[in-house]
Amino acid sequence: MRTIKRWKRSLYKKLVKYKVIAPKVIVLMDGGICSQMFQYLIGRIFEEKGYKVVFDLTFYKEWGSDMNNHFVRNFDLLKAFPNLKMEIASDLMITVYKQKYFNLGNNTYGKVDDFSFLQRKPPIYLGGYYHLPSRIWLPTFKSIFKILASGFDDSNQRMCSEIGQRHASVAVHVRRGDLKNEIPAYGKPASVEYFRLAISYLFENVESPFFYFFSDEPEWVCTDLIPCLNLALSEDCKVVDINGSDKGYMDLFLISHCTHQITSKGTLGKYGALLNDNIRKIVVLCDDEIEYPWKDIFCNPIFL
Structure with missing residues (x-):
């Protein structure tokens, strides 16, 4: 043989x-x-x-x-x-x-x-x-790359409709998993302080923002991150946990439907922003050298 x-x-x-x-x-x-x-x-x-x-x-x-x-x-x-x-x-x-x-x-x-x-x-x-x-x-x-309405399953269609009803929805991508520690290709992970600054920036520049958190570790977001951001669950934000890592593309779709995006390391939040045609969207990125190539891709990105 x-x-x-x-x-x-x-x-x-x-x-x-x-x-x-x-x-x-x-x-x-x-x-x-x-x-x-x-x-x-x-x-x-x-x-x-x-x-x-x-x-x-x-x-x-x-x-x-x-x-x-x-x-x-x-x-x-x-x-x-x-x-x-x-x-x-x-x-x-x-x-x-x-x-x-x-x-x-x-x-x-x-x-x-x-x-x-x-x-x-x-x-x-x-x-x-x-x-x-x-x-x-x-x-x-x-x-x-065009998102089709038929691509959503029922639970994600409901979430998409909810996002669409808010005039100032903000997707917050929190990449954890294999990027929660520093590795050469991606640098240091996004810090709690970065997310605090990003949330504050949106509050200062957008009327009544509502934050949707997307993460491969939603439990960590609930227990460790959100308490540090002066946000109240349900009133100011929601953790979207209907998609596991086996359905990451559904999170990508939902991120793209939010009005604004706060990104972290990795590309899910950034690609979600690219799929969003809103010319007035605010896109926030980590202020470090590895992220700087995105300056040429987004219109007036915010580095914090």
């Missing part, structure tokens, strides 16, 4: 090498919904060059969790955006390309601005995380 598999891999390598089989770009998909969205964007950029692009989804079979193996990560991209089209790479294709044509992402530590991978031609396997200039990915993001 192993001999047959080796023979198939060897034959496939030769067919790709001599272009009997058209060479392709394989993009590794991993992580949560926002990572999947960005990885899909990378594939679209190569498709616009005229290349055939397929996607490797084996992460969701072999691992399918966050970096701490605590919160699940499902492949939700096509649940969130069912109008997208994508082709899945075969196991044989993935094995050969990873061995022969692997290219490691340029954003492993969050600070490398090497865009040379965009000049690569197939065959190539794009693994890891990549950084792109906003002028390249942002127009495509806005053109292809």
Whole structure:
């Protein structure tokens, strides 16, 4: 059996090498919904060059969790955006390309601005995380990612309706889980003081704001964070806990329906703000170097 598999891999390598089989770009998909969205964007950029692009989804079979193996990560991209089209790479294709044509992402530590991978031609396997200039990915993001009303289940539809009835709803994304401690790619986690400053800013600049908290650790938000923010549950805020980490894309939809967004580390709050077409929205971000590239993406973001 192993001999047959080796023979198939060897034959496939030769067919790709001599272009009997058209060479392709394989993009590794991993992580949560926002990572999947960005990885899909990378594939679209190569498709616009005229290349055939397929996607490797084996992460969701072999691992399918966050970096701490605590919160699940499902492949939700096509649940969130069912109008997208994508082709899945075969196991044989993935094995050969990873061995022969692997290219490691340029954003492993969050600070490398090497865009040379965009000049690569197939065959190539794009693994890891990549950084792109906003002028390249942002127009495509806005053109292809559209939230459909049919994407909400009943409980989220009710929550969406409630949010829509408030004239000054504020989404507060509190990323915990594998980012509650400092790691190189994301820096220090958003502090309690950051959220205190952000809440105060919204009270000072928006009439009667109401805060909706979204987090992978809603219990921590209730017991540890909100008591430090001078907020009263029900009167000033609500913790949205109807979606677990297995339905993070539903939280993304709800965040996007809020009038304003307070973000934290990670991209869920930021992508929610990008999906919000309100030109007067206030978007608050952590005031540190790793977050500064978002200055070019949002109109007048607030760094605290």
